[in-house]
Amino acid sequence: MLESLVRDLRSDRAGLIRAARRAYLLGLAALTLPGLVLGAVLALTRPAPVPFAAVLALLALALVLALVVLRLARRAASTPEVPARQAALTGAIQAATAPGVALLLACATLSQGVSVLLFVVLAAGLHLVVWAQLPGWVREPDAVN
Template sequence: MLSPLRSLGERPSAAHLLAALRRVYLLGLAALLIPGLLIGLPYALLGSAAWSGGVLTALGVTALLCAGLALGLATRTARQVTPGTPEGRALSIQAAIQAASAPGVPLLMACTALTQPLALLTLLLLAAVVGVAGWLTLPQWSQRASG
């Protein structure tokens, strides 16, 4: 899974760097989702009371704010990249890992809402939208970092 990172070499092409960023992005997302499911599934099996509309709204707004903050921080990291340098590639990889936390936030929240269909659907939809947004920024970051 990490082979694209090991085989980048001194001056990787934008395509090779993009493949590495995509792998790191997916690994970062999996690193958040797996523990979330391990915690959320037993929680759902034990059952919980129905959540009120106010709780659902607060959960959605919190997930949106946290996801936006994570994407903003990842973009800020990616802007610090010096094109064509090893440090720039390292920063772009760091930005990809940070970007993976953006859809991870609503996914983790969704894991606690497995028995709440409306909350689960809303949080999964938000995670998908934010995940696609993060995924679509990776080509720009690889172009910038590869110089």
């Protein structure tokens, strides 16, 4: 996977989009896989359920944080002072935290089915938004890179 990432980084804009998407997925996996393990361990301890009002507040917080992250990632990807390849990877990796936070909250409430479902639905929606917007953030690669 890393070889193809490096090959795509040295390619044209379409390759750079593929590289940015791979970097995004790697960033998302790096965030959520440890959370899934810790969530499973936490679920085995049978914690007290999180009140539904708190779950709704956490959903709102996750959405607000995701919107802020998306704005910052878009800004990082469009910074003209940074080479296009670096900007694309920076924006993609930062964008991974948008659905990543919702998935981490799903892992934290793994023992509550409805809570997990709500956080996973939010994360899936955010993932689709990032996946659709990411190509628009990628500039044409610089000739000197």
